[in-house]
Structure formats: structure tokens, C-alpha cells
Amino acid sequence: MKRRRFLQWAGGLTIAASSPLRAIAQSDDDPQDIYNRLKQSLDLRFVVAGGNIDVAIAGNASPLDKHRIEVWIRRSASAIAAYFGRFSVAHWSLLVTLNEGDHIGPATTWGHPTSMTHIALGRNVSESALHDDWVMVHEMTHLALPTLPQRNAWFMEGNATYVEPIARAQWGQLTPQEVWRWAVDDMPKGQPHDGDEGLDHTHTWGRTYWGGAMYWLLAEIAIYKNSGGRYRLQDALRAIHSESGGNTSFWSVEQTILVGDAAVQGDTLSSLYRELKDRPVAIDLHGALQQLGISEVDGAIRFDDRAPLAELRRSITTLQAPT
Ligand SMILES: [Zn+2]
Known part of the structure; x- marks a missing residue:
């Protein structure tokens, strides 16, 4: 298995x-x-x-x-x-x-x-x-989401890996602590190892699921920052979902991120894709979680509401109104 x-x-x-x-x-x-x-x-x-x-x-x-x-x-x-x-x-x-x-x-x-x-x-x-x-x-x-070419499987698997616990938390099926426990414990498995290339080229389990999930976490943070808190990743994904009609559409990754970026009035998804697709980039996951106010203390997930992105962290697991 x-x-x-x-x-x-x-x-x-x-x-x-x-x-x-x-x-x-x-x-x-x-x-x-x-x-x-x-x-x-x-x-x-x-x-x-x-x-x-x-x-x-x-x-x-x-x-x-x-x-x-x-x-x-x-x-x-x-x-x-x-x-x-x-x-x-x-x-x-x-x-x-x-x-x-x-x-x-x-x-x-x-x-x-x-x-x-x-x-x-x-x-x-x-x-x-x-x-x-x-x-x-x-x-x-x-x-x-639309179906993409196989070299971009990380984009789809990473998305499902990232969104699934958040969707369940928004609907009250998981606690925020359970959601971020997965990020703390599992996302490091997506960091590049020796000999790995960018996400479009190295199709190992860790890079595909958790490397892909880290792409979406970074996109979450960058969309929020670049829009001054006006938009979130969920807005971009809802737009991609709405325009594609789901996985019966066969799109390119470029088309997909273009639709997402347009919805949040930026180029975050495209520039992150350019950064990570060909080269093995080690992600500062600890720094990202710290900005969100997420840490592990004595084996428990702790939240810091004074962290710069504490408001984003809270909103990620909060039910959003339909658009
Ligand atoms: Zn899957």
C-alpha cells in the first residue's frame, strides 16, 4: 500500500x-x-x-x-x-x-x-x-478542479491534500488544531531531497502530496499579503472551480492559475509556480507557520494570536459565505 x-x-x-x-x-x-x-x-x-x-x-x-x-x-x-x-x-x-x-x-x-x-x-x-x-x-x-497533465499531478494532489482538512474544519468536522497538526507533522515530507528537481519533474510521494500542499500554503499566505487581506486562496479556488465546472474539464496548469490569479487580482499563483516548478526549492515552512502563529509546544499545537497573520489563520478554518 x-x-x-x-x-x-x-x-x-x-x-x-x-x-x-x-x-x-x-x-x-x-x-x-x-x-x-x-x-x-x-x-x-x-x-x-x-x-x-x-x-x-x-x-x-x-x-x-x-x-x-x-x-x-x-x-x-x-x-x-x-x-x-x-x-x-x-x-x-x-x-x-x-x-x-x-x-x-x-x-x-x-x-x-x-x-x-x-x-x-x-x-x-x-x-x-x-x-x-x-x-x-x-x-x-x-x-x-480541472484535470491537468500528469506532470502537474502535484498541483492536484497538493490541492486535495491542503483543502480537505480545511473544508472539514470549516464545516465543523475537525478542529483548527487538527488541521494545523497535519501541516506541522506532514508538510516537511514535501521538502526536496538530494537529487530532486522542481515539482513538475520529481514525482515522488512526498513531493507530490506534501510538496504540492506547501505550494498551496504559500499561495494562501501570499494572496492574503499581496491583496492587503482582501482575498484568500479560497477565492481563487472558487473561481477556478466555477469557471472550469470541475474535473471533466481538461486544462493546462497555466490556464488554471490564470483564472485563479485574476479572481484575486494578482499574479501569486503564477509566480509561485514559476519559482517551484523546475528547481528544488527548500520552503521555509517553520517561518510560514510562525507568521500564522502556529507552533508545537510539549506535543500540542498552540496558536499565537499576536502573530502577524493570526487573522488569516483564524479565517482559513472559519466557514465563509458563498460567493
Ligand atoms: Zn488524490
Whole structure:
């Protein structure tokens, strides 16, 4: 499950879930096969926050299984809608394959031929694991942005990694301490190692997920600073989401950041991309977290409200009005 290798894929974004490491695993799924299976059966159909959701369940689902799956999807979709203002896409098809385990995942999301996800679910999964799950929200974050060329997979994986806990915090599913615990503990895994190149060229697990997540944290800070506190990264991402319509659009990274930058009246996303795409840049993560007033004291995450960007830190995990 913990293959530290980024595999060539055919347009699918893949994660191995229920692992403390956000590893990338190879998906053997053929998107056309998933599409055909989704066309053939329908177990649940409902609407959440403007998104029409069709679910097919493989593996003899009981009425209780179906109920639990619907609650899980609705809960995850609510967090995503809180962040983006509405559900990720107008229409989404999900194939859930039940197995005898108690894990959630792996999961893979595609934008072609339609917006769709395949996720594995152990029928013995506990209520608390379903309640606290991040995998579904991670996949729904992928749905919200356009599909990019594979060399920019870090841009998409980093975005899902960065946004998922924040979306859940905005919807009240995580505390701010839990969100920033991930940044303190996990973002250092995205720093370049010896021999690494820029984010467009080195496709290791750490650089893809956490190197990508650091790009978005830096963008969060820079957009706020460059606009004198008027805009936040969420404004840029909502614009990209709204103009692309989600992952059924196939865009270039340049087009994507142009739309985001225009929404926040700057060039932050473009200049950060130019800085990090080709060269291995060590990020001053400690300095960034310090500006936000985030530190770890005796094993606990502590906040300093006198830090220069304390207001930004508070607003990141606060529910924002729809635009
Ligand atoms: Zn992913």
C-alpha cells in the first residue's frame, strides 16, 4: 500500500487510503470498465448542494450498508460545498466496492468520460472511521478542479491534500488544531531531497502530496499579503472551480492559475509556480507557520494570536459565505 512511487496513470488520481501515509498506489482500474459498471447499475440517487450524485454498490449491499454509505457521502459533500460554495460537479457517479475488511479506500477519481470515482469500502468499517473519514473529501476535492497533465499531478494532489482538512474544519468536522497538526507533522515530507528537481519533474510521494500542499500554503499566505487581506486562496479556488465546472474539464496548469490569479487580482499563483516548478526549492515552512502563529509546544499545537497573520489563520478554518 505504501509505494513511494508515482505511477503513470491514464487520467486517474489515485490514493491508497486508511494509511497514516498518503501513499500513492497503482490502480488497476480501467476507467472505461468503471464507466460501464456505473452505467449498468444504480443503488442510490440524491442531490447534495447542487450536485446530482449517482451511486452503484458492488458486493451485495444490505439496506443498512446503503444507508451508511449515503450518510457518509452526504457528510463529505457538505464539507466540500462549504469550501467551494456548492458541490464539486453538477453530476458525479460513484462506484463503491464492498469487501470483507474494515478499511476505507483505495480510491481513484477520473474526469473522463464523466466525473466518476471508484472507492473500496470494508463492510465492517466502524461508525467512527466513517464519521472521521478524509478519503471521500479528498476525492471530492479532485472533482472540483480541472484535470491537468500528469506532470502537474502535484498541483492536484497538493490541492486535495491542503483543502480537505480545511473544508472539514470549516464545516465543523475537525478542529483548527487538527488541521494545523497535519501541516506541522506532514508538510516537511514535501521538502526536496538530494537529487530532486522542481515539482513538475520529481514525482515522488512526498513531493507530490506534501510538496504540492506547501505550494498551496504559500499561495494562501501570499494572496492574503499581496491583496492587503482582501482575498484568500479560497477565492481563487472558487473561481477556478466555477469557471472550469470541475474535473471533466481538461486544462493546462497555466490556464488554471490564470483564472485563479485574476479572481484575486494578482499574479501569486503564477509566480509561485514559476519559482517551484523546475528547481528544488527548500520552503521555509517553520517561518510560514510562525507568521500564522502556529507552533508545537510539549506535543500540542498552540496558536499565537499576536502573530502577524493570526487573522488569516483564524479565517482559513472559519466557514465563509458563498460567493
Ligand atoms: Zn488524490
